[in-house]
Amino acid sequence: MFLCARSVRFTLPLILTLLSFAPRPTLAGSSSSLLGISTDGKLLACSNRDSGTVSIIDLDKNEKVHEIKVGRHPEGVTFLGDTHKLATAVYDDDVVVFLDADTGKQLGQTEVFDEPYGIVSTSKGDKVYVTLDYPGRIVEINTKTQSVSNEFSVGQHVKGLAISNDDQSLFSTEYYTALVRQTDAITGKTIDEWEGGSTDNLARQITLHPRRAKAYLPHIRSRITVAHGAGSIFPIVSIVDTKPADGSRRKKIPMDSFQGARVTSNPWDTAITPDGKTFFVVFAGTDDMFVCNVIDDDYRELTFRARLNLGHNPRGVRVAPDGKTFYIYNALDFNIVAYDTDTLQRRATIAVTENPHSEEVLLGKRLFYTALQPMSSRLWISCASCHPDGQPDGKTWHNPEGLxxxxxxxxxxxxxPIHWSADRDEVQDFEHTIRGPLMQGRGLVTGRINDSLKAPNKGLSQALDAMAAYSNTHEFTLSPHAKQGLSPAAQRGRELFFSKQTKCATCHSGPFYSDSNPTDKIIRHNVGTAVDNPGELMGPEYDTPTLLGIYRTAPYLSHGKAQTLEEVLTVYNHDDQHGVTSQLSKQERADLIEFLKALPYEDPVPQAEAAGLVKVNK
Structure with a gap:
C-alpha cells in the first residue's frame, strides 16, 4: 500500500507512539556467579565459599593479587559498572560486602534480612540487586550510600539473578521449582514468568543471551517417585523465550543425552560468549563441561561442540569481554583455569585460595559431591544432588520404606542417629546407599560391610571415614526472625512450647530441640503421622528431628505433606499425639509458630558442650 505525504505525516507519530508501548525483548545484561570479570577485562573476582574470601586475579599476569576476607560462605560477586569496585553476597552472615579490587580493601557492608545469594550491578554501578534465598526477595542497594533502597518479594527460595542490558528488568529463579520470573527493576512488579515442570529443582543460576531474547538456566530434575540411580536425578538446561507471546516459551534440553550416551551430573553454572555463538555449562557432579554452538532457530537451540574434563567440583564459568578466553572455577581444587575459546586449550592455572579444610574433610567433601566412581556408576547422582551444601532439596521422595x-x-x-526412621547410627552406614540401587557405586570399603545399627563400619575405610567427617561439619546459622531477640509473640510461644500443657519439649528437648543424641540407646516416638503415609514400612515410630532452622525447611514431617507449621499443629496432629495443640486459640498457635520460626535464636553448641552432649566428628 502506498501512502501520500500527508498521510505519512499523521501516521508516523501514531506508529512511534504505539511502538513506545510495545513490549521490548530483553537482551543480555549480567548474571550472578561465583566469578565476575571487570568490563575492561583486566581483573577477575572469585568468591571462595569455603575460605570465606574473595580473590582478585590480574588477568594480564594470570596471578592472584589480593585475597580479601568477607565472611562465612560468600556466593555471588559482581563488579560495579565499569569500575574496579565490586560487591559480594555473604550467605551465612546476611551481608553484602563492598570491596575495592585495586587496593584489596573492604569499603563497607550492608545488612540484609537473610541468605543473600545472587547479585548483579546496574550498568552505571549505582545499584546492586541481591536475591535472598530465604524468604524469597530481591533487595536493591544504593552503592553510594550502601543502604537498602528497595525490596520486593519474588517467590520462594530465590537464588539465580540476571539483569537486562537496559537495567529495566530482573530475571530470577526459584531454587526448588526452577520457575523463572521477570520483575520490573523499578516497581518490583512481575512482568512475566515461566513455570518449570513438577520435577524441576535446584535452579541456582540464570544467563541472558547477548543478542537474542533468550535466558538459559542449569538445573536438575528430581524424579521423586524413582529411588534408583538410573531414573531419579537428571541434568537439564532450560531455555526460556523472553519475548512476550502466547503458548509454550520454555524448552528443556536433557544434558545426559545431549552427547550420545555420556551422562553428566549436577549442572551448576552457564555462560555465553559476547558474540552469542558459544554456550558453556559446567557439571559439578561429573567434573566436566560441555561447549556448545548456539543455533538461532528457536528449535534445536544448542548443538554439541566439545566436552572438557575439569577439576574437582567446578562451580563457575565466565567469558572474558573480548570473548577469547573463558575461565573455570574448580571449587574443590581452589583454582581457576583459563582456556582459549577457539582451541579449547588450557592457558593458565591460577590458585585462588588455600585449602581451608583438613585433608580428611577435603577428601570427604570431594566424595560427597562427585557422581563418579567409587560413589556412583551411573553418573546421574551424588550425595549433593539431594543435600547441596548440606541443605535439603525441598522434595519428598517415594523411598522403598515410605515417603x-x-x-x-x-x-x-x-x-x-540418622534418617526419619533412625535406621543409621553413623554416617559410615551410608556405604549401603552407595552400593545400593540408588547410587550403584563400587563403594568405599573393600570387602564386606556390617549391617546398619550393628557393628560399626567406622574404621573400615579411610575414604568412608573422610566422607563422614565432612558430612558432620554442617552447622546452623541463627534465625533471621530473632536478630533483635525474641519478639513478644515468640516469648509467649516459648512459654507454650515448654509448658506441661502442650508437651512439645517432651521430645523436642535440649539445645538442639531433639532427644536424639549419639548414644547406644535409640529413641523413637509414635506421634500419629504414619497414618498419612500409607506406604510406610518402617513406622509408626520415628526419630525426633531437630527444630533448629525449621523456619526455612518446609515441607514438614516425614511424609512432607505439611506445607506450613500451622498444618503441623492442626491438620496433621491427629488426636494431639504430636503435642497437645488442639485446645490452643488461633493467637496461641500464632505465638507458638513465631517461637518455632525464631529457632535457633542462640548458638546451641556451648549449651551442648556444657551439658556433656557428644559430638560425632566422623
Whole structure:
C-alpha cells in the first residue's frame, strides 16, 4: 500500500507512539556467579565459599593479587559498572560486602534480612540487586550510600539473578521449582514468568543471551517417585523465550543425552560468549563441561561442540569481554583455569585460595559431591544432588520404606542417629546407599560391610571415614526472625512450647530441640503421622528431628505433606499425639509458630558442650 505525504505525516507519530508501548525483548545484561570479570577485562573476582574470601586475579599476569576476607560462605560477586569496585553476597552472615579490587580493601557492608545469594550491578554501578534465598526477595542497594533502597518479594527460595542490558528488568529463579520470573527493576512488579515442570529443582543460576531474547538456566530434575540411580536425578538446561507471546516459551534440553550416551551430573553454572555463538555449562557432579554452538532457530537451540574434563567440583564459568578466553572455577581444587575459546586449550592455572579444610574433610567433601566412581556408576547422582551444601532439596521422595522428606544436615553431628526412621547410627552406614540401587557405586570399603545399627563400619575405610567427617561439619546459622531477640509473640510461644500443657519439649528437648543424641540407646516416638503415609514400612515410630532452622525447611514431617507449621499443629496432629495443640486459640498457635520460626535464636553448641552432649566428628 502506498501512502501520500500527508498521510505519512499523521501516521508516523501514531506508529512511534504505539511502538513506545510495545513490549521490548530483553537482551543480555549480567548474571550472578561465583566469578565476575571487570568490563575492561583486566581483573577477575572469585568468591571462595569455603575460605570465606574473595580473590582478585590480574588477568594480564594470570596471578592472584589480593585475597580479601568477607565472611562465612560468600556466593555471588559482581563488579560495579565499569569500575574496579565490586560487591559480594555473604550467605551465612546476611551481608553484602563492598570491596575495592585495586587496593584489596573492604569499603563497607550492608545488612540484609537473610541468605543473600545472587547479585548483579546496574550498568552505571549505582545499584546492586541481591536475591535472598530465604524468604524469597530481591533487595536493591544504593552503592553510594550502601543502604537498602528497595525490596520486593519474588517467590520462594530465590537464588539465580540476571539483569537486562537496559537495567529495566530482573530475571530470577526459584531454587526448588526452577520457575523463572521477570520483575520490573523499578516497581518490583512481575512482568512475566515461566513455570518449570513438577520435577524441576535446584535452579541456582540464570544467563541472558547477548543478542537474542533468550535466558538459559542449569538445573536438575528430581524424579521423586524413582529411588534408583538410573531414573531419579537428571541434568537439564532450560531455555526460556523472553519475548512476550502466547503458548509454550520454555524448552528443556536433557544434558545426559545431549552427547550420545555420556551422562553428566549436577549442572551448576552457564555462560555465553559476547558474540552469542558459544554456550558453556559446567557439571559439578561429573567434573566436566560441555561447549556448545548456539543455533538461532528457536528449535534445536544448542548443538554439541566439545566436552572438557575439569577439576574437582567446578562451580563457575565466565567469558572474558573480548570473548577469547573463558575461565573455570574448580571449587574443590581452589583454582581457576583459563582456556582459549577457539582451541579449547588450557592457558593458565591460577590458585585462588588455600585449602581451608583438613585433608580428611577435603577428601570427604570431594566424595560427597562427585557422581563418579567409587560413589556412583551411573553418573546421574551424588550425595549433593539431594543435600547441596548440606541443605535439603525441598522434595519428598517415594523411598522403598515410605515417603521421606529430605532433611538438612545441619547439626547432624549432635543428633545421631540418622534418617526419619533412625535406621543409621553413623554416617559410615551410608556405604549401603552407595552400593545400593540408588547410587550403584563400587563403594568405599573393600570387602564386606556390617549391617546398619550393628557393628560399626567406622574404621573400615579411610575414604568412608573422610566422607563422614565432612558430612558432620554442617552447622546452623541463627534465625533471621530473632536478630533483635525474641519478639513478644515468640516469648509467649516459648512459654507454650515448654509448658506441661502442650508437651512439645517432651521430645523436642535440649539445645538442639531433639532427644536424639549419639548414644547406644535409640529413641523413637509414635506421634500419629504414619497414618498419612500409607506406604510406610518402617513406622509408626520415628526419630525426633531437630527444630533448629525449621523456619526455612518446609515441607514438614516425614511424609512432607505439611506445607506450613500451622498444618503441623492442626491438620496433621491427629488426636494431639504430636503435642497437645488442639485446645490452643488461633493467637496461641500464632505465638507458638513465631517461637518455632525464631529457632535457633542462640548458638546451641556451648549449651551442648556444657551439658556433656557428644559430638560425632566422623
Amino acid at each position: 521421606r522428606n529430605t532433611q538438612s544436615l545441619a547439626g547432624m553431628a549432635w543428633t545421631h
